[in-house]
Amino acid sequence: MHSRYRTILLFGAPGAGKGTQGKILGQVPGFYHLSCGEVFRNLDTSSTLGKVFMEYSSKGLLVPDEPTIQMWSQNMHARTILGIYKPAVDLLVLDGIPRNLEQAKLLEKHIKVLKIIHLVCPDKEKMIDRLRRRALKENRVDDAKEEVIRKRWQVYERETFPVLDYYPADLISEVDAMGSPAAVLAKVLEVVVPVQNTHYKNALSGEVLPKDMDGASNGVHHTPPPAHAEDKVAAKKTKRH
Numbered sequence: 282m283h284s285r286y287r288t289i290l291l292f293g294a295p296g297a298g299k300g301t302q303g304k305i306l307g308q309v310p311g312f313y314h315l316s317c318g319e320v321f322r323n324l325d326t327s328s329t330l331g332k333v334f335m336e337y338s339s340k341g342l343l344v345p346d347e348p349t350i351q352m353w354s355q356n357m358h359a360r361t362i363l364g365i366y367k368p369a370v371d372l373l374v375l376d377g378i379p380r381n382l383e384q385a386k387l388l389e390k391h392i393k394v395l396k397i398i399h400l401v402c403p404d405k406e407k408m409i410d411r412l413r414r415r416a417l418k419e420n421r422v423d424d425a426k427e428e429v430i431r432k433r434w435q436v437y438e439r440e441t442f443p444v445l446d447y448y449p450a451d452l453i454s455e456v457d458a459m460g461s462p463a464a465v466l467a468k469v470l471e472v473v474v475p476v477q478n479t480h481y482k483n484a485l486s487g488e489v490l491p492k493d494m495d496g497a498s499n500g501v502h503h504t505p506p507p508a509h510a511e512d513k514v515a516a517k518k519t520k521r522h
Protein backbone atom coordinates (compact mmCIF):
# COMPACT_ATOMS: atom_id res chain seq x y z
CA MET A 282 0.00 0.00 0.00
CA HIS A 283 1.27 3.49 -0.81
CA SER A 284 1.81 5.77 2.17
CA ARG A 285 -1.18 7.92 2.88
CA TYR A 286 -1.58 11.38 1.36
CA ARG A 287 -0.95 14.06 3.96
CA THR A 288 -4.16 16.05 3.92
CA ILE A 289 -5.99 19.14 5.09
CA LEU A 290 -9.78 18.91 4.94
CA LEU A 291 -11.89 21.94 4.13
CA PHE A 292 -15.13 21.40 5.94
CA GLY A 293 -18.34 23.40 6.07
CA ALA A 294 -21.92 23.78 4.97
CA PRO A 295 -22.94 24.24 1.33
CA GLY A 296 -22.13 27.83 0.41
CA ALA A 297 -19.51 28.29 3.14
CA GLY A 298 -16.76 28.92 0.60
CA LYS A 299 -14.79 25.68 0.66
CA GLY A 300 -14.32 25.74 -3.10
CA THR A 301 -13.26 29.40 -3.13
CA GLN A 302 -10.67 28.92 -0.39
CA GLY A 303 -9.49 25.61 -1.83
CA LYS A 304 -8.93 27.14 -5.26
CA ILE A 305 -6.85 30.00 -3.87
CA LEU A 306 -4.84 27.71 -1.62
CA GLY A 307 -4.22 25.39 -4.54
CA GLN A 308 -2.38 28.24 -6.30
CA VAL A 309 0.19 28.43 -3.51
CA PRO A 310 3.30 26.28 -4.05
CA GLY A 311 3.22 23.23 -1.82
CA PHE A 312 -0.57 22.88 -1.74
CA TYR A 313 -2.69 20.79 -4.04
CA HIS A 314 -6.44 21.31 -4.05
CA LEU A 315 -9.04 18.79 -5.14
CA SER A 316 -12.77 19.40 -5.04
CA CYS A 317 -14.81 16.22 -5.13
CA GLY A 318 -17.83 18.04 -6.58
CA GLU A 319 -15.68 19.37 -9.40
CA VAL A 320 -14.36 15.91 -10.25
CA PHE A 321 -17.96 14.71 -10.43
CA ARG A 322 -19.05 17.65 -12.54
CA ASN A 323 -16.25 16.98 -15.03
CA LEU A 324 -17.40 13.42 -15.65
CA ASP A 325 -18.78 12.58 -19.06
CA THR A 326 -22.52 12.71 -18.41
CA SER A 327 -23.10 9.81 -20.78
CA SER A 328 -20.77 7.50 -18.77
CA THR A 329 -22.26 5.13 -16.18
CA LEU A 330 -20.91 7.09 -13.24
CA GLY A 331 -21.76 10.38 -14.94
CA LYS A 332 -25.38 9.26 -15.12
CA VAL A 333 -25.38 8.18 -11.48
CA PHE A 334 -23.95 11.57 -10.53
CA MET A 335 -26.66 13.43 -12.46
CA GLU A 336 -29.38 11.32 -10.90
CA TYR A 337 -28.29 12.08 -7.34
CA SER A 338 -26.92 15.61 -7.59
CA SER A 339 -30.03 16.88 -9.38
CA LYS A 340 -31.97 16.01 -6.24
CA GLY A 341 -29.39 17.47 -3.87
CA LEU A 342 -28.41 13.97 -2.72
CA LEU A 343 -25.00 12.36 -2.24
CA VAL A 344 -23.69 9.87 -4.76
CA PRO A 345 -23.40 6.42 -3.04
CA ASP A 346 -20.20 5.92 -1.03
CA GLU A 347 -18.50 3.03 -2.82
CA PRO A 348 -18.45 4.55 -6.32
CA THR A 349 -17.56 7.93 -4.82
CA ILE A 350 -14.49 6.69 -2.98
CA GLN A 351 -13.46 4.49 -5.87
CA MET A 352 -13.69 7.37 -8.31
CA TRP A 353 -11.85 9.64 -5.91
CA SER A 354 -8.97 7.23 -5.27
CA GLN A 355 -8.56 6.41 -8.97
CA ASN A 356 -8.55 10.11 -9.73
CA MET A 357 -5.90 10.80 -7.10
CA HIS A 358 -3.80 7.91 -8.32
CA ALA A 359 -3.96 9.21 -11.90
CA ARG A 360 -2.91 12.66 -10.73
CA THR A 361 0.13 11.27 -8.93
CA ILE A 362 1.11 9.13 -11.93
CA LEU A 363 0.84 12.16 -14.20
CA GLY A 364 2.89 14.19 -11.73
CA ILE A 365 0.16 16.82 -11.40
CA TYR A 366 0.00 16.14 -7.68
CA LYS A 367 3.28 15.28 -5.95
CA PRO A 368 2.61 13.82 -2.49
CA ALA A 369 6.25 14.34 -1.46
CA VAL A 370 6.06 18.12 -1.93
CA ASP A 371 2.35 18.95 -1.92
CA LEU A 372 0.02 19.05 1.01
CA LEU A 373 -3.35 17.80 -0.24
CA VAL A 374 -6.31 20.11 0.36
CA LEU A 375 -9.63 18.30 -0.03
CA ASP A 376 -13.06 19.82 -0.22
CA GLY A 377 -16.37 18.04 -0.53
CA ILE A 378 -15.07 14.74 0.83
CA PRO A 379 -15.66 12.95 3.21
CA ARG A 380 -19.37 13.79 3.21
CA ASN A 381 -20.51 11.18 5.72
CA LEU A 382 -19.13 8.82 8.33
CA GLU A 383 -18.78 5.88 5.98
CA GLN A 384 -16.69 7.94 3.56
CA ALA A 385 -14.48 9.11 6.43
CA LYS A 386 -13.85 5.49 7.34
CA LEU A 387 -13.23 4.40 3.74
CA LEU A 388 -10.75 7.25 3.31
CA GLU A 389 -8.66 6.19 6.31
CA LYS A 390 -6.43 3.97 4.25
CA HIS A 391 -5.80 6.71 1.70
CA ILE A 392 -5.31 9.91 3.69
CA LYS A 393 -3.62 11.08 6.85
CA VAL A 394 -5.61 14.06 8.10
CA LEU A 395 -3.29 16.68 9.57
CA LYS A 396 -5.84 19.46 10.02
CA ILE A 397 -9.50 20.22 9.43
CA ILE A 398 -10.56 23.77 8.63
CA HIS A 399 -14.17 24.12 9.65
CA LEU A 400 -15.65 27.13 7.85
CA VAL A 401 -18.34 28.18 10.28
CA CYS A 402 -21.39 30.09 9.14
CA PRO A 403 -23.96 30.85 11.79
CA ASP A 404 -26.35 32.50 9.32
CA LYS A 405 -27.94 29.68 7.34
CA GLU A 406 -30.12 31.95 5.18
CA LYS A 407 -27.08 33.97 4.13
CA MET A 408 -25.35 30.77 3.02
CA ILE A 409 -28.41 29.68 1.09
CA ASP A 410 -28.50 33.05 -0.59
CA ARG A 411 -24.83 32.64 -1.58
CA LEU A 412 -25.66 29.28 -3.15
CA ARG A 413 -28.57 30.76 -5.08
CA ARG A 414 -26.46 33.60 -6.47
CA ARG A 415 -23.58 31.28 -7.38
CA ALA A 416 -25.95 28.92 -9.17
CA LEU A 417 -27.29 31.74 -11.32
CA LYS A 418 -23.84 33.16 -12.03
CA GLU A 419 -22.33 29.78 -12.93
CA ASN A 420 -25.39 28.50 -14.70
CA ARG A 421 -25.87 25.55 -12.32
CA VAL A 422 -29.52 25.02 -13.03
CA ASP A 423 -30.26 22.47 -10.29
CA ASP A 424 -28.55 24.50 -7.60
CA ALA A 425 -30.82 27.43 -8.37
CA LYS A 426 -33.89 25.44 -7.36
CA GLU A 427 -34.99 26.25 -3.85
CA GLU A 428 -35.92 22.65 -3.04
CA VAL A 429 -32.53 21.31 -4.19
CA ILE A 430 -30.69 23.89 -2.10
CA ARG A 431 -32.79 23.03 0.97
CA LYS A 432 -32.22 19.33 0.38
CA ARG A 433 -28.45 19.85 0.18
CA TRP A 434 -28.61 21.60 3.52
CA GLN A 435 -30.64 18.81 5.07
CA VAL A 436 -28.10 16.27 3.84
CA TYR A 437 -25.29 18.39 5.26
CA GLU A 438 -26.93 18.66 8.68
CA ARG A 439 -27.88 15.01 8.88
CA GLU A 440 -24.90 13.27 7.26
CA THR A 441 -21.93 15.58 6.83
CA PHE A 442 -21.86 17.65 10.02
CA PRO A 443 -21.54 14.54 12.26
CA VAL A 444 -18.30 13.68 10.44
CA LEU A 445 -16.58 16.29 12.65
CA ASP A 446 -17.07 14.02 15.64
CA TYR A 447 -15.13 11.25 13.91
CA TYR A 448 -11.88 13.22 14.04
CA PRO A 449 -9.91 14.21 17.15
CA ALA A 450 -11.05 17.64 18.34
CA ASP A 451 -7.50 19.00 18.34
CA LEU A 452 -7.31 18.57 14.57
CA ILE A 453 -10.22 20.94 14.03
CA SER A 454 -9.76 24.70 13.60
CA GLU A 455 -12.79 26.89 13.24
CA VAL A 456 -12.70 29.82 10.83
CA ASP A 457 -15.50 32.33 10.47
CA ALA A 458 -16.79 31.93 6.92
CA MET A 459 -18.77 35.16 6.83
CA GLY A 460 -15.93 37.53 5.93
CA SER A 461 -14.65 38.46 2.47
CA PRO A 462 -12.68 35.75 0.63
CA ALA A 463 -9.45 37.60 1.46
CA ALA A 464 -10.32 37.90 5.16
CA VAL A 465 -11.22 34.21 5.35
CA LEU A 466 -8.04 33.33 3.46
CA ALA A 467 -5.92 35.21 6.01
CA LYS A 468 -7.40 33.06 8.78
CA VAL A 469 -7.04 29.86 6.78
CA LEU A 470 -3.36 30.61 6.14
CA GLU A 471 -2.76 31.14 9.86
CA VAL A 472 -3.83 27.55 10.35
CA VAL A 473 -2.30 25.81 7.34
CA VAL A 474 1.14 27.45 7.15
CA PRO A 475 2.34 25.92 10.43
CA VAL A 476 1.10 22.52 9.21
CA GLN A 477 3.07 22.93 6.00
CA ASN A 478 6.16 24.02 7.94
CA THR A 479 5.95 20.99 10.18
CA HIS A 480 5.55 18.42 7.44
CA TYR A 481 7.31 19.91 4.43
CA LYS A 482 10.33 22.05 3.68
CA ASN A 483 10.01 24.97 1.29
CA ALA A 484 8.22 23.62 -1.79
CA LEU A 485 9.98 26.11 -4.07
CA SER A 486 13.48 25.11 -2.96
CA GLY A 487 12.70 21.53 -3.92
CA GLU A 488 13.86 20.30 -0.51
CA VAL A 489 11.56 17.74 1.00
CA LEU A 490 11.37 16.30 4.44
CA PRO A 491 11.39 12.53 4.67
CA LYS A 492 7.86 11.14 4.59
CA ASP A 493 6.08 11.22 7.92
CA MET A 494 6.20 7.98 9.79
CA ASP A 495 2.88 6.46 9.00
CA GLY A 496 2.84 3.28 11.00
CA ALA A 497 0.76 2.58 14.04
CA SER A 498 -1.27 5.78 14.23
CA ASN A 499 -4.08 6.03 11.74
CA GLY A 500 -4.74 9.70 12.45
CA VAL A 501 -7.79 8.90 14.52
CA HIS A 502 -7.47 8.49 18.25
CA HIS A 503 -10.04 7.88 20.81
CA THR A 504 -8.18 9.11 23.85
CA PRO A 505 -9.51 12.31 25.46
CA PRO A 506 -8.46 15.43 23.55
CA PRO A 507 -5.79 17.66 25.14
CA ALA A 508 -6.93 20.48 27.42
CA HIS A 509 -6.54 23.25 24.84
CA ALA A 510 -9.05 21.51 22.58
CA GLU A 511 -11.82 21.79 25.11
CA ASP A 512 -13.26 25.03 23.83
CA LYS A 513 -13.34 23.59 20.32
CA VAL A 514 -15.34 20.67 21.59
CA ALA A 515 -17.67 23.13 23.29
CA ALA A 516 -17.92 25.15 20.08
CA LYS A 517 -18.83 22.02 18.14
CA LYS A 518 -21.52 21.22 20.63
CA THR A 519 -23.20 24.57 19.90
CA LYS A 520 -23.96 23.02 16.47
CA ARG A 521 -23.09 26.15 14.57
CA HIS A 522 -22.63 25.59 10.86
Ligand code: ADP
Nearest residue numbers: 317318321337338341342343344349377378380
Ligand atom coordinates in the same frame (compact mmCIF):
# COMPACT_ATOMS: atom_id res chain seq x y z
P1 ADP B 1 -20.07 22.28 -5.37
O1 ADP B 1 -20.18 22.83 -3.98
O2 ADP B 1 -18.78 22.57 -6.04
O3 ADP B 1 -21.30 22.46 -6.18
P2 ADP B 1 -20.51 19.80 -4.18
O4 ADP B 1 -19.35 19.42 -3.36
O5 ADP B 1 -21.70 20.34 -3.49
O6 ADP B 1 -20.00 20.74 -5.29
O7 ADP B 1 -20.97 18.55 -5.05
C1 ADP B 1 -22.04 18.59 -5.96
C2 ADP B 1 -22.73 17.26 -5.95
O8 ADP B 1 -21.78 16.23 -6.22
C3 ADP B 1 -23.31 16.88 -4.59
O9 ADP B 1 -24.59 17.40 -4.40
C4 ADP B 1 -23.31 15.36 -4.68
O10 ADP B 1 -24.39 14.87 -5.44
C5 ADP B 1 -22.03 15.08 -5.44
N1 ADP B 1 -20.90 14.89 -4.51
C6 ADP B 1 -19.81 15.68 -4.36
N2 ADP B 1 -18.96 15.20 -3.44
C7 ADP B 1 -19.52 14.06 -2.99
C8 ADP B 1 -19.14 13.08 -2.04
N3 ADP B 1 -18.02 13.17 -1.33
N4 ADP B 1 -19.98 12.04 -1.85
C9 ADP B 1 -21.10 11.89 -2.54
N5 ADP B 1 -21.54 12.77 -3.43
C10 ADP B 1 -20.77 13.85 -3.67
